[in-house]
Amino acid sequence: MPLCPRCEHQVKPTDLVCSRCRLQLKAHGHPSIELHQTSTGEILCKTCAYDADDTCTFPQRPHAQTCTLYQSITAEAEREKGQVRSPVSPPPSLGLIWQRYRVWIILLAIFGISLLITVF
Ligand code: SF4
Ligand SMILES: [Zn+2]
Numbered sequence: 001m002p003l004c005p006r007c008e009h010q011v012k013p014t015d016l017v018c019s020r021c022r023l024q025l026k027a028h029g030h031p032s033i034e035l036h037q038t039s040t041g042e043i044l045c046k047t048c049a050y051d052a053d054d055t056c057t058f059p060q061r062p063h064a065q066t067c068t069l070y071q072s073i074t075a076e077a078e079r080e081k082g083q084v085r086s087p088v089s090p091p092p093s094l095g096l097i098w099q100r101y102r103v104w105i106i107l108l109a110i111f112g113i114s115l116l117i118t119v120f
Helices: 073-081 094-119
Strands: none
16 A cells, blocks of 8 residues: 655555645545655655656646656666566546646647638
């Protein structure tokens, strides 16, 4: 069972908040959207693979202390070296896709609506 990053109380993988210290464990009230954070309040971006490869577009970068997409550089490097077998990852949730690509989704929707208005 996972531990709460603040008080180290055992929590269920689906808990939205820690039952002891009420720390938020999941984002957007959804049990499948992990909210990554450190117990000491360190900046996550310093050790994040998305910061290292400059692909992160989150506004909280480079000062994020909590993040739903945090990916440890060391875990990424070990996976590339084949030291850690990648688990079969579940398909990304709609919430995650929306969070990561919302600007492009909105722009695409505006473009599509404009195109429809122009054609009809
Ligand atoms: S994904 Fe999150 S932790 Fe990683 S660089 Fe972007 S904001 Fe920082
Ligand atoms: Zn706790």
